Amino acid sequence: MTEFTPYSALIGGILIGLAALALMLLSGKIAGISGILTQLMNQFPIQLSWQVYFVLGLIIGPVLASPLGFTLPQSIDLSWAAVIIGGFLVGFGSRYGSGCTSGHGICGIGRFSKRSIAATVTFMASAIVTVFIIRHVIGA
Amino acid sequence: MNNFIALICGLVFGFGLTIAQMVNPNKVLNFLDLFGSWDASLAFVMGGGVITYIIGYQLFIKKMKKPLLTENFNIPTNTVIDQKLIIGSTIFGIGWGIAGICPGPAIANITTGNEKILVFILLMVVGMLLAQKVKKR
Numbered sequence: 543m544t545e546f547t548p549y550s551a552l553i554g555g556i557l558i559g560l561a562a563l564a565l566m567l568l569s570g571k572i573a574g575i576s577g578i579l580t581q582l583m584n585q586f587p588i589q590l591s592w593q594v595y596f597v598l599g600l601i602i603g604p605v606l607a608s609p610l611g612f613t614l615p616q617s618i619d620l621s622w623a624a625v626i627i628g629g630f631l632v633g634f635g636s637r638y639g640s641g642c643t644s645g646h647g648i649c650g651i652g653r654f655s656k657r658s659i660a661a662t663v664t665f666m667a668s669a670i671v672t673v674f675i676i677r678h679v680i681g682a
Numbered sequence: 683m684n685n686f687i688a689l690i691c692g693l694v695f696g697f698g699l700t701i702a703q704m705v706n707p708n709k710v711l712n713f714l715d716l717f718g719s720w721d722a723s724l725a726f727v728m729g730g731g732v733i734t735y736i737i738g739y740q741l742f743i744k745k746m747k748k749p750l751l752t753e754n755f756n757i758p759t760n761t762v763i764d765q766k767l768i769i770g771s772t773i774f775g776i777g778w779g780i781a782g783i784c785p786g787p788a789i790a791n792i793t794t795g796n797e798k799i800l801v802f803i804l805l806m807v808v809g810m811l812l813a814q815k816v817k818k819r
Contacts, residue, residue: 546721548723551723553698553702554701556734557695557702559732560738562735563734563735563743566739567750568749568752569687569752570749575789579785590685592684595686595689599696600789603696603698604793607697610701615796619708620782622801624780625798629804630808630809632781633807633808633812634777635772636785637810638817639766639767642786647728647732651735651736652735654736656761656763657758660767660768661767662771664768664775665775665778668775668779670714674716676779
């Protein structure tokens with residue numbers, strides 16, 4: 543069980559939306575993490591591009607939340623199989639489907655993109671079905 | 683200047699993910715577990731994020747010819763809902779349902795140095811590179 547935390551969730555969500563919005567308003571870029579990571583991997587040798595700075599911010603940001611009492615999880619209660627299979631499928635699927643929770647789920651839906659709406663409905667549904675099968679059919 | 687903006691936006695994004703606790707896989711998996719120990723919190727994260735973006739984009743950005751600091755908007759022009767989009771999104775959802783971690787939270791968790799996070803990121807990168815190869819064919 544995890545505690546229902548609607549207020550901090552809403553505030554966090556609004557901050558994520560504002561960050562993505564500012565990146566579009568000021569620089570004209572989509573704050574899609576899987577897209578940014580792919581662009582980073584294609585910059586070889588690595589340059590000090592905006593993608594590098596964004597990822598750096600994404601890494602430092604959580605550290606700044608800890609004085610307020612919001613911390614990163616101290617342990618990850620996943621099996622190694624879940625880590626390995628999950629990681630691979632998240633990477634493969636987000637690239638093959640041109641986006642993830644941020645790029646499709648926030649920026650794409652925010653632009654009323656039909657592709658992003660279709661993608662978000664699809665991955666939400668497949669994630670819910672996957673959790674249902676793992677927790678209630680297999681019973682892991 | 684654009685690098686500085688990217689840094690600040692990344693920072694606020696990562697800060698927001700942590701305040702919202704989307705960085706916690708248990709929280710994500712419980713959000714996806716509609717028929718079990720459902721924790722609706724993340725609906726507020728996604729709702730808050732998307733509504734904020736909709737308001738800003740539809741009211742302001744849509745009417746602008748170019749961003750405030752660069753020459754053009756880098757927005758996808760493809761509008762076709764094709765097989766790749768649906769297959770990729772289905773696979774992404776399965777992975778997200780297995781681990782409860784999507785790309786943003788994976789990176790945001792790096793500073794914990796947790797081995798499982800590092801291995802997750804490694805496999806995620808391998809998956810992305812492979813998808814990129816397969817997609818080009």
